[in-house]
Structures are given as C-alpha cells and as structure tokens.
Amino acid sequence: MIPPYVIAGLGNVGDQYENTRHNIGFLILNKLHSEMAFPSFSEKFSGMISKMSIFGRSVILFKPCLFMNRSGIPLAQLRSFYKYEMSNLLVIHDDIDLELGVIKCKQGGSSGGHNGIKSVDEHLGNRYYRMRFGVGRPSLQSSVANYVLSCFEVDITVYINRAVEGIQNIISVEKELEFPVGLL
Structure with missing residues (x-):
C-alpha cells in the first residue's frame, strides 16, 4: 500500500471558535474540501476525516477534534x-x-510557542511540513x-483562497509530495 498524503488543519472544536484566528487550519481545510469535492467528513481517530484518491495516491484531510493543545494525539492515532x-x-x-x-x-523547526504544534511535535516529532498562516500580532x-x-x-477569503490554491498545486503534482516554498 502506498502511504497517503495527510493534510491536517489545526483548530478548536465548537461554534464559539468557528471563525477565529486560531481556527485558520480548519477554515483552509474546509475550503480545500469543498473546492476539490472530497467526500463528507466522518468521525474517526478523535477527529474529522475525509479521503479520496488523486493520481492514484490517497489524500487524507484531517481535523483533530481535541482542543488545540492536544492536536498531536489524534494525528498520532491517524x-x-x-x-x-x-x-x-x-x-x-x-x-x-x-x-x-x-x-x-517549512519542514521541521520549533513550535514558535504554538501549543498545537508543540503537541504534534511531542507525539510525532517535527519532521513534517507545516503551513504557517499569518494572523498578525x-x-x-x-x-x-x-x-x-x-x-x-x-x-x-482572498488569503484562504491563496492557501488552498497552493495546496492544490502541491497535491496535483504526480510525484513524491513536496512542499516547496515557491508554490505558496
């Protein structure tokens, strides 16, 4: 079996957090899900998952559904x-x-004080790619x-669309998944 590509968006669960800065990972993933006509999300691995095949490779969209500072647990289960x-x-x-x-x-590096990334690093190490989306200070x-x-x-909306376009460019390339900075 060919290992899948996994695109995870970090956020907090609950209506009160839906459109907050901390939920930009969920917002981008939801837009990507819609734009690429992924199947409906279903609950699995303490998160929401949707997957489909693109160029013969499984692509998984995943939203960890524990609070931000516990995001690494569902990703480790996945x-x-x-x-x-x-x-x-x-x-x-x-x-x-x-x-x-x-x-x-970028690939690897420190958490930069982001508690969700700290949790992912704790459970998976830090050799994964991350898309940092600026929300200002x-x-x-x-x-x-x-x-x-x-x-x-x-x-x-324009910023989310740009992020989604960059991800679409990356996953539509028929080769090993790479996240070159130039595509974003």
Whole structure:
C-alpha cells in the first residue's frame, strides 16, 4: 500500500471558535474540501476525516477534534493506522509572528510557542511540513490568547483562497509530495 498524503488543519472544536484566528487550519481545510469535492467528513481517530484518491495516491484531510493543545494525539492515532510518512504530512496552523495573510511553508523547526504544534511535535516529532498562516500580532502581548480566539476583523477569503490554491498545486503534482516554498 502506498502511504497517503495527510493534510491536517489545526483548530478548536465548537461554534464559539468557528471563525477565529486560531481556527485558520480548519477554515483552509474546509475550503480545500469543498473546492476539490472530497467526500463528507466522518468521525474517526478523535477527529474529522475525509479521503479520496488523486493520481492514484490517497489524500487524507484531517481535523483533530481535541482542543488545540492536544492536536498531536489524534494525528498520532491517524499515523498509527495509516502508516503515513512524516514527509507526507502537512499541518496548517495560525502564526502570530506573520502579518495577516502571509503564508510560509517549512519542514521541521520549533513550535514558535504554538501549543498545537508543540503537541504534534511531542507525539510525532517535527519532521513534517507545516503551513504557517499569518494572523498578525495583537498590540498588547498579554492579550495573545484573547486575540487568537477572536474573529478576524477583515474578510480573509482572498488569503484562504491563496492557501488552498497552493495546496492544490502541491497535491496535483504526480510525484513524491513536496512542499516547496515557491508554490505558496
């Protein structure tokens, strides 16, 4: 069996978090799911999963459904079952150190203080790819938690569309999954 590509979006479960900065991973994944006509999400591995074949390779969209700081647990459950390569995992998350809409992709590195990424690193190591989506920084350092748990003040559709387009370009290439920065 060929190991699948896994694209995971980080976020918090619950209506009160639905359109918050911290849920940008879920927002991007939902748009990708819709744009590429993936099957409906179903509950599995403490998360929501949807998968389909693209160019003969299984592509899995996954939203961990434990709170952000426990995101690594469902991803480890998913990996235990599907045996995917760490280099075939892309984790999408918010980043307060990047201006709104700036997207950076990298493999490995530190968590940058992001608790969801800390959890993923704890359970899987850090050799996976991550898409950092800039949400900007609050004016007061003490308000970081409130800031990331609040909604965007501007329409971010164009930024989400750009992220989705970059991911579509990556997964539509008929070769080993790579996340070159130039595609984003």
